[in-house]
Amino acid sequence: MxxxxxxxxxxxxxxxxxxxxxxxxxxxxxxxxxxxxxxxxxxxxxxxxxxxxxxxxxxxxxxxxxxxxxxxAPLPAPEAVAAVEAVEAVAQTSNDHAQLPQAGDFARAPSFLRRALATFTRSGNAGDLNSAAS
Structure with a gap:
């Protein structure tokens, strides 16, 4: 049994x-x-x-x-793709030896970090962050 x-x-x-x-x-x-x-x-x-x-x-x-x-998740908006390409172009032409993050760096980040980054890039207006009632 x-x-x-x-x-x-x-x-x-x-x-x-x-x-x-x-x-x-x-x-x-x-x-x-x-x-x-x-x-x-x-x-x-x-x-x-x-x-x-x-x-x-x-x-x-x-x-x-x-x-x-x-x-x-939906594919990123064309504006976000253009922004990433612009950052990559600046990184390639910069005399600064500090390396800016590449698109591939974000692919390896934990998913919650990618979602948080996407939230800020989609919001468009940073002023909204301070709009809570005091």
């Missing part, structure tokens, strides 16, 4: 992890907390939080969420 129970528990763990990966790869979730919520409350898997509450598992799920969202 114990073997059947152990097999069932192993199957539940495996199925929970498979679903967690599927949800992360869908691009609809921000991070592991959203996945834990979806598994627990939308899918009725009461033990999901405990199964994915491991630092390595959280890191993997967060990475997969970020990668999936980036694949679904």
């Amino acid at each position: 114990s073997t059947a129970h152990d097999d069932f528990d192993a199957w539940k763990r495996r199925r929970t992890l498979e679903l967690a990966y599927e949800l992360a790869d869908s691009g609809r979730y921000e991070d592991f907390t959203d996945i834990a919520y979806a598994l627990q409350f939308e899918r009725g898997m009461a033990t999901a939080q405990a199964l994915i509450d491991d630092p390595d598992m959280r890191r993997v799920l967060n990475q997969r969420c970020g990668d999936a969202r980036e694949k679904l």
